Amino acid sequence: MKKFLIVLSVLVGIVTVAIEVGAVAGVVYAVANHVVVVDPGHGGRDNGVSYGELSEADLTLKIANTLKDELETRGIVVALTREDELGLYDNNVRNKKRSDMKRRHDIIERAQPDLVISIHVNSFPRDKSVRGIQTFYHGESGKIFAEKIQGHLNSTNLTDKKRTAMKGDFFILETAYPSVLIECGFISNPGDYESLSSMEYLKTLSSNIADAIILSLQHKEVNRQIPWWSI
Numbered sequence: 001m002k003k004f005l006i007v008l009s010v011l012v013g014i015v016t017v018a019i020e021v022g023a024v025a026g027v028v029y030a031v032a033n034h035v036v037v038v039d040p041g042h043g044g045r046d047n048g049v050s051y052g053e054l055s056e057a058d059l060t061l062k063i064a065n066t067l068k069d070e071l072e073t074r075g076i077v078v079a080l081t082r083e084d085e086l087g088l089y090d091n092n093v094r095n096k097k098r099s100d101m102k103r104r105h106d107i108i109e110r111a112q113p114d115l116v117i118s119i120h121v122n123s124f125p126r127d128k129s130v131r132g133i134q135t136f137y138h139g140e141s142g143k144i145f146a147e148k149i150q151g152h153l154n155s156t157n158l159t160d161k162k163r164t165a166m167k168g169d170f171f172i173l174e175t176a177y178p179s180v181l182i183e184c185g186f187i188s189n190p191g192d193y194e195s196l197s198s199m200e201y202l203k204t205l206s207s208n209i210a211d212a213i214i215l216s217l218q219h220k221e222v223n224r225q226i227p228w229w230s231i
Helices: 002-021 056-073 096-111 140-154 190-196 199-222
Strands: 035-040 077-080 115-122 134-137 179-186
Touching: 035 056, 035 096, 056 077, 056 115, 056 179, 056 199, 077 096, 115 199, 134 140, 140 179, 140 199, 179 190, 190 199
Parallel strands: 035 077, 035 115, 115 179
Antiparallel strands: 134 179
């Protein structure tokens, strides 16, 4: 009887961990509460890149909002740096870009997140064949997230262009917290343009980014006893 109770206790523990760490109905859930800052690039006077009827500022806000919904559904606390089409800069300052970026960094500092995800889209009209999703990082703490997010997105059918995470010189990534910038496609490429024009695709993209983020956070939790970015 004692052996039976021990085995039963172990089985209950295994099932509990599986529910917390595993996937339910194809959705990856968080192990515990975490904070993620989602940064929709550009806004206000700064539309970013534009092509056809698409603008980067509009697309990044749509992706950020759907990503926020996905992450909150999985138990993640989310802070957005930009919640509407406006920029974050002060109207009376000369250098609006610097003002905008400072505001974004202030939000990140207040949130003290486990991860910062900056959302962007790309354009390269000189060669419309260039396409695909690309992740960037700045510091070593962001590298493991970038690699895992890129690897997960490569494994999906979102794009047939497989890329590797790259180090990037982006000011938004220069924080004390793990930070990743995702270029969600090239609006100058006909295939990416068609995909990014579809709200259904943006929701699927956001769901897969959320899966990748949570899998990375789980990796961090499992390896908490040692510097996890060195694994």
